[in-house]
Amino acid sequence: MGIGMIALIVLLVIAAGLLLVILYVIGTYNVFVGLRNQVDNAWSQIDVQLKRRHDLIPNLVETAKGYMQHERGTFEAVTNARAQAMGAKTVADAAKAEGALGDALSKFMLVVENYPDLKANQNFLALQEELSSTENKIAFARQAYNDQAMFFNNRIQMFPSNIVAGIFSFTKRDFFEVSAAAEREAPKVSF
Amino acid sequence: MWELIRINKRNSVLLLLMMAVCLLGLGAVIGMAIRGPDGGVLGLMIATGIWVVLTLISFSSGDQILLAASNATAVTHDVHPQLFNVVEEMSIAAGLPMPKVYIINDPAPNAFATGRNPKSASVAVTAGLLGRLNRDELQGVVGHEMSHILHRDILFVTLAGIMLGSVALLSQVFLRGTMYGGGSRRRFSSGEGKGGGGAAIILLIIAIVVAILAPIMTQLLYFALSRRREYLADAGSARLTRYPEGLASALEKIANDRAPQLASANKVTAPMFIVNPFKKAGQWNLSDLTSTHPPISERIRILRNMSQGASLKDYSDAFVNVTKSRTVMPASALTKEDIALRQASAEAKNEQKEKQLRQVGDIMRKVNGFVFLTCACGVTLKIPPNYAAATVECPRCHTVHNVNKA
Numbered sequence: 001m002g003i004g005m006i007a008l009i010v011l012l013v014i015a016a017g018l019l020l021v022i023l024y025v026i027g028t029y030n031v032f033v034g035l036r037n038q039v040d041n042a043w044s045q046i047d048v049q050l051k052r053r054h055d056l057i058p059n060l061v062e063t064a065k066g067y068m069q070h071e072r073g074t075f076e077a078v079t080n081a082r083a084q085a086m087g088a089k090t091v092a093d094a095a096k097a098e099g100a101l102g103d104a105l106s107k108f109m110l111v112v113e114n115y116p117d118l119k120a121n122q123n124f125l126a127l128q129e130e131l132s133s134t135e136n137k138i139a140f141a142r143q144a145y146n147d148q149a150m151f152f153n154n155r156i157q158m159f160p161s162n163i164v165a166g167i168f169s170f171t172k173r174d175f176f177e178v179s180a181a182a183e184r185e186a187p188k189v190s191f
Numbered sequence: 192m193w194e195l196i197r198i199n200k201r202n203s204v205l206l207l208l209m210m211a212v213c214l215l216g217l218g219a220v221i222g223m224a225i226r227g228p229d230g231g232v233l234g235l236m237i238a239t240g241i242w243v244v245l246t247l248i249s250f251s252s253g254d255q256i257l258l259a260a261s262n263a264t265a266v267t268h269d270v271h272p273q274l275f276n277v278v279e280e281m282s283i284a285a286g287l288p289m290p291k292v293y294i295i296n297d298p299a300p301n302a303f304a305t306g307r308n309p310k311s312a313s314v315a316v317t318a319g320l321l322g323r324l325n326r327d328e329l330q331g332v333v334g335h336e337m338s339h340i341l342h343r344d345i346l347f348v349t350l351a352g353i354m355l356g357s358v359a360l361l362s363q364v365f366l367r368g369t370m371y372g373g374g375s376r377r378r379f380s381s382g383e384g385k386g387g388g389g390a391a392i393i394l395l396i397i398a399i400v401v402a403i404l405a406p407i408m409t410q411l412l413y414f415a416l417s418r419r420r421e422y423l424a425d426a427g428s429a430r431l432t433r434y435p436e437g438l439a440s441a442l443e444k445i446a447n448d449r450a451p452q453l454a455s456a457n458k459v460t461a462p463m464f465i466v467n468p469f470k471k472a473g474q475w476n477l478s479d480l481t482s483t484h485p486p487i488s489e490r491i492r493i494l495r496n497m498s499q500g501a502s503l504k505d506y507s508d509a510f511v512n513v514t515k516s517r518t519v520m521p522a523s524a525l526t527k528e529d530i531a532l533r534q535a536s537a538e539a540k541n542e543q544k545e546k547q548l549r550q551v552g553d554i555m556r557k558v559n560g561f562v563f564l565t566c567a568c569g570v571t572l573k574i575p576p577n578y579a580a581a582t583v584e585c586p587r588c589h590t591v592h593n594v595n596k597a
Binding site for chain 2: 038041042045049122126129130133136137140141143144147148
């Protein structure tokens, strides 16, 4: 009877231990899935805002054209940069093109300073607010993505959750680094 | 940041438990004082009942009641594009869903956030705030409110406020009851016999003391944590905006404001606002156990002391520098993060002429459905929603405009 009881107890302890491990793995797996979705969501938010910027530009140019007949070069620079940004295929290309678009926009806004009539136009002011807000949103979306990615990466690297991450092959995410210094300046367009 | 949220949740539960003990203890003592020793259970049940009912109400529609009581109107993007955009920016930065946006019809500059969880949150700002702050400052204030949502402070404040209300209600009812109904009960207890009289009076005295102390106790608990949360929300705002100067300068403008105090605030809702809505001239520096907010000058100095970066650790260092006391941050939340500060946006750099009070009126007109028309001669016509005619003539150049109300 003694040996039977001991064997039973040992079995029970092992079973309980296994159960705990399984529960931990399930829990951690679910945490990782949730975190990954958050990171993806933050990433898609950047895309949403970039697309919004592309949508705003034609309206802005259209409104400004009536006031700024002698600035064709500036308009063309913005329009071309927008076309390039929209046509970019790879992430690296997109980052570069978006940077160039930001530059073109800030030059455009500098030129606007010379046209007081345009700056008094209610419609233009509204578009300007939308554009500057969109620039901010792009910056904040990047910021949020990097925050989420860092948290996700930390969990992947830390013990013991790194074991679970290894089993289900959750991989680290790259940070969204702003490549050119010029692009970093983009949100500070003078409005 | 996530560590901070976790610790905050745990603190909230602890505090609510302590407040619940105050409430239930009060109920039990009152029950015993009225019905003798076996009345304790009854008192306990009544106290629990009041609490459950109030909590259910606050869960289902607490934010709606609060917003209605504050005279807040829900607004869309068209009414105030800048406010709407700034809230959206901060919600993106915090990784939260877009909250509902409200404007409070009041000239006093203030703001608060409410709701059960981030999905059902609302941010409300006063028209006075919108009229005075530039974009960076507004962003700082909205960032502060967004941090309250992110740190799950909004649910805590609602629940703790309800608990405070229950305790206050119970003790008020009991104290008034003993004052007016004391005579009848004494007759009843003297009928029972002489033995119980002395014990009953002692119980009654204990109950009165507890009834007076319990609301004060709960209030102190409540205020202690709400002060801490203000610091944490300031830190969160600096982290979200990367620009502590925005909030600092907003707080400065609010502190120096001469408008009358917020009309719709009361003791329970006071901790929700970004600055204490009860102000009297020269009282901003008052810091004691009963204030819901840290002194505003100190908050400004801490924010301005953040020269190294915008992370929570930088705020904590600045806090230690300025107050010469222990940090308010939980140590485990202070992981090293390298977060650079950003520059002021152009609007703030060459700050245009102070926004006029007239703008405050315009904001409220838009909220209330006025139509704004800009005439070619530069005059802005503000047409009230009950204007019946289809056209309006400009008083300066006599151009006739069509009034098309959408």
